[in-house]
Amino acid sequence: MKISKLQLIYLAALSMLGFIATDMYLPAFKAMELDFATGPEQIALSLTIFLVGMALGQLMWGVASDKFGHRNTLAAGLVLFTVASFGLAFADQVWQLLTLRFIQAIGVCAPAVIWQAMVIKRYSGQSQQIFASIMPLVALSPALAPQLGVILADSFGWNSIFIALTLMGVLLVAATIGQNNDPAENKPTSMAADIKALIGSKAYLGSVMMFATASAAFFAYLTGMPEIMAQLGYEAKDIGLSFIPQTIAFMAGGYLGKVAVRKFGDEKVLRQLIALFSVASLLIFIASQWQLTSIWPILAPFCLIAVANGALYPIVVNRALASAKQSPATAAGLQNSLQISVSSLASALVAAMASQAQLVTGITIMICMAGLWIGYVISNKHLSQHFTKPDNARVVSEE
Structure with missing residues (x-):
């Protein structure tokens, strides 16, 4: 099965989402510090919390995807990411920021894991070339995301960064629902x-x-x-x-x-x-x-x-x-x-x-x-x- 350009763009978007969510709000740290009336340590902690969530969530979504199918599991993760991103746009307490960033990280782990599994499952004969096409694009994310964050924060305030992430999530949820569901493995073996x-x-x-x-x-x-x-x-x-x-x-x-x-x-x-x-x-x-x-x-x-x-x-x-x-x-x-x-x-x-x-x-x-x-x-x-x-x-x- 040969991959289409549209499908390649979809997979690339899934692969980049976690990096965009990590880096896009970095230029807004000072503005968030003022709005939350807190020190730089608490705002920086939101990045640490996000990375902890990324480390913990990926194995969970991988196991769930093999059990319930790629599309359904991916859609669930993207919905969780989207809801958390929307909540972050309206957060006004540090505990809300930290909690929702952790939830956002758990949600974004689903596309970070499942896009790779989809390549192996659907395009095994082209997998090497697909990975080679997408991964260089991923390198652009840490470079471009902060620049986009600067534009949004300067023009509309730091909240707009999370609104933008919410819209990205909505688009990816819609695109995912339109995908064919790779069947669950239904293996007798356990996760362990x-x-x-x-x-x-x-x-x-x-x-x-x-x-x-x-x-x-x-x-x-x-x-x-x-x-x-x-x-x-x-x-x-x-x-x-x-x-x-x-x-x-x-x-x-x-x-x-x-x-x-x-x-x-x-x-x-x-x-x-x-x-x-x-x-x-x-x-x-x-x-x-x-x-x-x-x-x-x-x-x-x-x-x-x-x-x-x-x-x-x-x-x-x-x-x-x-x-x-x-x-x-x-x-x-x-x-x-x-x-x-x-x-x-x-x-x-x-x-x-x-x-x-x-x-x-x-x-x-x-x-x-x-x-x-x-x-x-x-x-x-x-x-x-x-x-x-x-x-x-x-x-x-x-x-």
Whole structure:
């Protein structure tokens, strides 16, 4: 079944919603602080609460989706997200803000998980290329969402940001209701048995470890870079502009990776990407040991990591979920929960030693590089067996 352009846009919108909801209101923190008559800590806590909800909710929706079908579960999650977004637009107490942000996060976990399962379930022969088409677009979300938030907050007030999220939710609910419902699996196995099988699969576990550690390197950099640049004397506007090159690099990596996989196959491309990631990580580590006068000795090699990640994410996500076709949504939920957890740990490590951000960022990225290699070794122990099965052989050849 060949995917239509309209369906590709729909899946891309689902994949971007969580990032838009995370970042769109960030420029309105000061205005919200004044309206809620509270300190910056309470408003910032709403972001932490949201990330906790994202980490907790994804596995739940994955299990529910495999049990009740993708469309119905996705619609339920989107409705929950939409109702919470509408409530946030009219919140006037901090406890309401925190409670509704948590509920909003739980709701948005449904599209974050289920779109990946839908790709595996409906378009197995094209899944690699679909992931490679959508994931670079996801990289735009953290860059564009705050800009849209600034426009809305300056023109209509911070409440309008959540009204916009409500309208997005309504449109996606309507589009989801019009989808065919992928039937529930009706498997005799329990959730615990599914999770045990996933963790016991070297192909799945190794691929998820690669995804999580590559993402963790990104989070470590994003956490450390503002402090590193501030210590070097850069202004706030320069810090904001510094994120543009890596966004472009990530998107370029996604496109180049898509072309390269089609020409050379994902295994050969993956090895080259891990090598590129390793060289770039080593360059950042070396730079982190010196007294710098410019950010470029760190920024330039990190753009190489961004290129590698842009091409690597679709490969390892496709491998992880293709190895778990009996419960793709549960697999996607567990994968995303582990990715957020590992990335949060990397971010917390850098944040805890922010006074030495340059040094600790370099060390953390090297640790992530080691984790990436370990994941590759684990996944390749059963790789040949996994990809010589008739159905998978057909999938790989088609991709």
